[in-house]
Amino acid sequence: MPDLPPDIAAKVRQSFASQNLMTMIGAEMTGLSHGSCELSAPIPDTMRQQHGFGHAALTFGLGDTAAGYAALSVMPDDHEVLTSEIKINLLAPAAGDRLVAEGRVLRVGRRLIPVEADVWAEQDGQRILIAKLLGTMVPVPIRPAAT
Template identity: 55%
Template sequence: MTDIATRIRDSFARQTMMQTLGAKLDLIEAGRVTIAAPILPITLQQHGAGHAGLAFSIGDSAAGYAALTLTPEGAEVMTVEMKINLLSPALGDGLLAEGRVIRPGRRIMVVAADVWALTGDTRKHVAMLQGTMIPV
């Protein structure tokens, strides 16, 4: 897992979008990756909650990197499609996206992510994503 963790950390470091959002890799395991991001003043929507784009961005990346943990060396993955269900306003200090692989495949991989709003030790489920990744 060390080699794939290094691959994922190196890839994540090249994602300028994640840098802009202040996102950080939190956990890397086979078929599972978590990404945390603060809810910054630049990522709010008009009602003061974290924007759905923040939840989608870190959820998509967490699910994609979860897929990457199960691909052969030298392969990458790209999102083919991704759906989001917004469950509650993203109010709190930050968001945590927990990405996982539902079905690994050679041609397509079905993935999902749950996004939680964090305030201190409290977590609130704010979004669910489900999609398809393609190894490239």
């Protein structure tokens, strides 16, 4: 696997830092390499469903974002990515204090980038796989700012 060029790593990290949703939930980028991205976030009380588990929307958002930044890590500097479609299989309740999502690129295409992500719930040093996502990212050229 090729190393991630510093300019691409900086672009990915800067983009992540500007994501309001990720900032709101306290997510951090804990790993980044060519075609792979790991994110983690606490499960705040405001993001729990009626049974006390982390809400599926939190699981989905973290998994989708990890997969998206994995895809961005393989794009040239003049491209971004958007999610075209993504599916989630919820495997277990998000019981724990923290979620960890690892996104991976399955294949780099010119028009489509298939991706996957796994999401784990962490509690007391234990990790349980709670979701698998499979989706498609679309490369989008960055448009120059209007002057």
